[in-house]
Amino acid sequence: MTLTTEDGITSRSAEDAVIRRPLGGRLSDTLKSQAMQIVLVWLGIVVVFSVLSPGAFLDIANFRNTAISMSILAILGVGTTFIIITGGIDLSMGSVLVFSGVMASLVVQGTGDGQGWGAAIAGILAALLSGLVWGLINGFLVAKAKVPPMIVTLGTFVAALGLAQVLTGGIDMRAAPDVLVDSVGFGSLFGVPSLVIIAGVVVIIGIVLLNYTRFGLRTSAVGSNAEACRRVGINVDRQLIKVYAFAGLLAGLAGVLNLSFFRSTTIAGHSLTNLDVIAGVVIGGTSLFGGIGTVFGTLVGLAIPATLRNGFVILGVEPYWQQVVVGAFLVAAVYVDQTRRAANAGGSSGQSLLARVFPRKRKSQEKESKK
Amino acid sequence: MTTPIYEARGIVRSFGAVHALRGANFDVYPGEISALVGDNGAGKSTLVRILAGADQPNEGQILYNGEPIHLSTPTDARRRGIETVFQDLALANHLNPIQNMYLGREVMKPGLLGKLGFMERSLMREQGKAAFEDLGATVRNFTGPVTAMSGGQRQAIAVARAAAWASEVIFFDEPTAALGVVQTKGVMDLIRRIRDKGVAVVLISHSMPQVLDVADRVHVLRHGQRVAVMESSKTNVEELVGAMTGALDGKEAA
Numbered sequence A: 001m002t003l004t005t006e007d008g009i010t011s012r013s014a015e016d017a018v019i020r021r022p023l024g025g026r027l028s029d030t031l032k033s034q035a036m037q038i039v040l041v042w043l044g045i046v047v048v049f050s051v052l053s054p055g056a057f058l059d060i061a062n063f064r065n066t067a068i069s070m071s072i073l074a075i076l077g078v079g080t081t082f083i084i085i086t087g088g089i090d091l092s093m094g095s096v097l098v099f100s101g102v103m104a105s106l107v108v109q110g111t112g113d114g115q116g117w118g119a120a121i122a123g124i125l126a127a128l129l130s131g132l133v134w135g136l137i138n139g140f141l142v143a144k145a146k147v148p149p150m151i152v153t154l155g156t157f158v159a160a161l162g163l164a165q166v167l168t169g170g171i172d173m174r175a176a177p178d179v180l181v182d183s184v185g186f187g188s189l190f191g192v193p194s195l196v197i198i199a200g201v202v203v204i205i206g207i208v209l210l211n212y213t214r215f216g217l218r219t220s221a222v223g224s225n226a227e228a229c230r231r232v233g234i235n236v237d238r239q240l241i242k243v244y245a246f247a248g249l250l251a252g253l254a255g256v257l258n259l260s261f262f263r264s265t266t267i268a269g270h271s272l273t274n275l276d277v278i279a280g281v282v283i284g285g286t287s288l289f290g291g292i293g294t295v296f297g298t299l300v301g302l303a304i305p306a307t308l309r310n311g312f313v314i315l316g317v318e319p320y321w322q323q324v325v326v327g328a329f330l331v332a333a334v335y336v337d338q339t340r341r342a343a344n345a346g347g348s349s350g351q352s353l354l355a356r357v358f359p360r361k362r363k364s365q366e367k368e369s370k371k
Numbered sequence B: 001m002t003t004p005i006y007e008a009r010g011i012v013r014s015f016g017a018v019h020a021l022r023g024a025n026f027d028v029y030p031g032e033i034s035a036l037v038g039d040n041g042a043g044k045s046t047l048v049r050i051l052a053g054a055d056q057p058n059e060g061q062i063l064y065n066g067e068p069i070h071l072s073t074p075t076d077a078r079r080r081g082i083e084t085v086f087q088d089l090a091l092a093n094h095l096n097p098i099q100n101m102y103l104g105r106e107v108m109k110p111g112l113l114g115k116l117g118f119m120e121r122s123l124m125r126e127q128g129k130a131a132f133e134d135l136g137a138t139v140r141n142f143t144g145p146v147t148a149m150s151g152g153q154r155q156a157i158a159v160a161r162a163a164a165w166a167s168e169v170i171f172f173d174e175p176t177a178a179l180g181v182v183q184t185k186g187v188m189d190l191i192r193r194i195r196d197k198g199v200a201v202v203l204i205s206h207s208m209p210q211v212l213d214v215a216d217r218v219h220v221l222r223h224g225q226r227v228a229v230m231e232s233s234k235t236n237v238e239e240l241v242g243a244m245t246g247a248l249d250g251k252e253a254a
Helices: A014-028 A030-052 A060-085 A093-110 A116-143 A149-168 A178-185 A194-212 A214-224 A226-231 A236-262 A273-283 A295-315 A320-345 A353-357 A359-370 B044-051 B074-079 B097-102 B111-115 B121-134 B151-165 B181-196 B208-214 B237-245
Strands: B006-015 B018-028 B033-038 B059-064 B067-069 B082-085 B169-173 B200-204 B217-222 B225-231
Touching (some): A030 A295, A060 A093, A060 A194, A060 A214, A060 A236, A060 A273, A060 A295, A093 A116, A093 A236, A116 A178, A116 A236, A178 A194, A178 A236, A194 A214, A194 A295, A214 A226, A214 A236, A226 A236, A273 A295, A295 A320, B006 B044, B018 B033, B018 B044, B018 B059, B018 B200, B033 B181, B033 B208, B033 B237, B044 B169, B044 B200, B082 B151, B097 B151, B121 B151, B151 B169, B151 B181, B181 B200, B208 B237, B217 B237, B225 B237
Parallel strands (some): B033 B200, B033 B217, B082 B169, B169 B200
Antiparallel strands (some): B006 B018, B006 B059, B217 B225
């Protein structure tokens, strides 16, 4: 082990230099590879179900149904990914969805016969505005009042649902314009359901926003080191409010889709939606400690429970088993994230998920990279 | 000499009953390394925070290029080309070196795309790499998060980031406190290169040999006042320690 002084600052020792360089390339793709590993897990699940029940599982109609069941969760997942990257959490999105659906339905009911595109657009705007307002409330309380995000969004989770019940008397509303139900709820374009298309657009917008824009960069930066952001003149509070408002807006959009698909405000149907979404985000590799996360990972993290539920139904396994398996996945995902953080804090490099699960394999990889 | 690029006159700063600064003076010239030394509690950090815009004095004047200025935020200081590297580095650990360099100063695409928030990522990558290389701060991995890098390399990134934006003055708050021998030498070389570019460098350090080695002038603070300014070529560790502890009282300078 020789000390090199040519550039002094960068190389602790010759050994350092040798290890760091080859691992560096792999490190650069930590996030991507994290998402790719989840994709492999998902593909593994798909292969198992395909082998066990090739006829029913590998059916286009079946995949379409799975995709529809995921689309509303995916839209909520995009917003929640951004929030969790800031180091926050959102428990309120299921209730905000319901509240936005109720507002849309109320506005639609208030416009004459409640049919046609005029009523539909008024309803959509009402839902988006409702979601945005709830998001702003969350963001303001988190950023300015400094109340912990878990408490703020637990409060709005209960309050938004309560207000929705006050407005409806606790009875589901069914006012939705036919044009909206036919085009969005059950419509399709080239055989792809509208819900899936809309969710796909939102996911792509989320990916672009997170990776290519200043908004995305600052979201990661705030979650990584808020104090560093303040020092370089970033308005951290405003960034947080923007992120929560963005997530609220998406919950409003999800409210519109929910209303047009179920033709009901489904007041009692979203009490656990927040847990499904957060589980998907975390399984997808977004760190609850902030700073790290991908929208694509969230999509795959949501696909795993959806596929499991679907496959178990086809195989005739009690669907309750799906909950058990998803629970195990969630804990495993957080364990992997913890290990990764510990490894990074020690100045070591991020290892692949498989390498962390099987330590013996990790050693052999390290040897390889030393060569 | 000409006018100091940055000067503090009679700075007073109290926190309740604690008088951190009692009329402290300070000045630094372009292309010069000025060291700021003093015992714990002498007021070094408070003075630097004030000169970096992170804190406001109760009394006293700050002169920039001979003109009195008022700094209400660190951004006010940065806008004038005054940068500070604090001990905690203030890097966003999950971002890569380039993203850290441009954090808060992102280069946006022109026209509509820029208004939508899109950044000039390739331009920042090219210019950022050039800025690191310009200082000889060899960063091996521009795309990985800085959290996985060694302490020395993180320090180099923080220094290079400040140097890339500091056109006039740069403050280093104990930049080598957490570093080993080799990395310390690397940081000192970086600091010299920054000075050679004509920037005024202010170094806060507890290491007297280091200060005498790298600085052109040494300012000694004691009890919230500057008690001595010495040319490092004409002084020694004993004299500096004497001034710091008060053994050489009566040598009050400017």
